[in-house]
Amino acid sequence: MKMNGLGKRFLTITAASIFLAACATSETEMETVTETETMVPVVPAPDVMQTPLTPGPAPGTQAHLVATVGDRVFFEYDKAELTATARDILRRQAEWLRNNLDVEVVIEGHCDERGTREYNIALGDRRATMARNYMIALGISGDRMRTISYGKERPVAFGASQASWSKNRRAVMVVL
């Protein structure tokens, strides 16, 4: 880890002080303190921002899936074939499922608004199934993954634009 001089010195003191508190009678440590004491900067220290750190999402949860490997893959317009990027994410999702063996998921297939309602229900089903079949090929049990198609009924992005449409053409892994 790279640090500037001030930080390094400050850390040394802190580490030494903690060590000192734990072993107050040790001579060696007394010497260390004496040596580094002269290095304390006289400039006023900046205000310290303190933020509590949460333990992070519990393994096996949707939040953990999103934070660690991502919960969704995207498709081309009117296509259900898996892109290289999609396969990459699905491999990581499969790995995640191997690491969380008690988790069952549903894979949702979605479409953008540029197909008709009934056709998109079929297309969403095709997308979800492609994702599921790929993970079955990677060794994940099909019993742990069911699919559902929402067609174009559950968009996440709006705007008649490529940017929005591409976000809606997706298969999303949802932890049950």
Added chain:
Amino acid sequence: MIKVLGKQVVTGFLPALLIGFLVLLFDPQEAAAVLNVDVTRGNVEPLPIAVPDTAPASEATTMIGSLADIGINIASVVIADLTRSGLFRSIDKEAFIEKIGAGSMRPRFGDWRAIGSQALVTSHVELESDGRIRVEFRLWDVFAESQMTGLRYVAPPQNWRRVAHLIADAVYGRLTGEKGYFDSRIVYIAETGPKTKRTKRLAIMDQDGANHRYLTNGEDLVLTPRFSPTRQEITYLAYYNDQPRVYLYNIDTGKHEVLGDFPNMTFAPRFSPDGNMVAMSLAENGNSDIYLMDLRTRRVTRLTTHPGIDTSPSFSPDGARITFNSDRGGSQQIYVMDTDGSDIKRISFGKGRYATPVWSPRGDLIAFTKIGNGQFRVGVMRYDGTGERLLTDSYQDEGPTWAPNGRVLMFFRQTPYNERGEGGEMSVWSVDLTGYNERPVTTPFEGSDPAWSPLMSR
């Protein structure tokens, strides 16, 4: 002279409420009438018609108001129906010279010619001893000075709207030579809430928006309702328990049941013309094919076996063929096959993609959604694929449904969104087969997936 030619029990969707009869009020001069509206030409000059208030025969009052009030309401619904068809222009009642009373027999035709009227509908309402109302109307050719048709209806007072729609249907039928379509209903999907988490409810209303009510509570996603051509039933797609399946809904009892015991998603249902079968798609390992279920035996027959998507089946009115949507050729196109799944032919060959084929009740045309140039447009073509005509031009017009007479279509329209999620409104519209007279259909909230019922009195 009033001569009873026939007697018809008016039943339909509300048999318990409207048990009446209908008689022809005959005029010997009827045969001489020449007045006619051509519905086959678009943008026709609307026929000027006068519809005075239905005259009350007495000051009697019913459980829903006085005969005078009922009479005013009936006339206003008749006027609204006829005007909405785009084929008629109602003459303002302020201009009327002659006052039509309950005792009036022959109108003073000169008074009606003087205000530019070509057709005149006179009517009156009486209270029967059993509490029902009796409504009689006559349609007059103002220039030929002759009666074109006349009918009598007897119904419970609360069914005055249906009486009005039946009068409008009779007037439309006599003047256009086509069957009317006003005594019919619409089932559709009512949409509320944010786009990412929409509440969609099955809703039903009269074709003019009256008598609106919800059939589902909105907890589960429901889509694509279709009316039975013969029974008080709707088939639709519902996501109950997150299992998308085709359901059958009985409008009279409010009961719904899943159709079949399929391991996977079923969707895109549609009734056969006799109401005894439902064609639908079944998805299996990512592939959707079309199946046919006999509602009496629950026997299921598979009709298509292609690895492409096969969906949106719709029967020809003789039940012999099915048109459907498939991407087996690489993109969404319209196909026709025999009802046993044989003799599959592609019929759409224009530029772009084609979806949601729906066979006209007249048999000659197939309505569709055309996808191209960033738009969805509703159009029609002959069932052999020739004579394509686009009827609408907007951002996204989708999912046509035919009026029972095959002259008018409804569909749903979505406006474009912007990046903030504004826009994207869904609404129901109607358009004439000629592409003229495009009008919004009023619904309490946003709406999509309209499906027209058959005529309620058949």
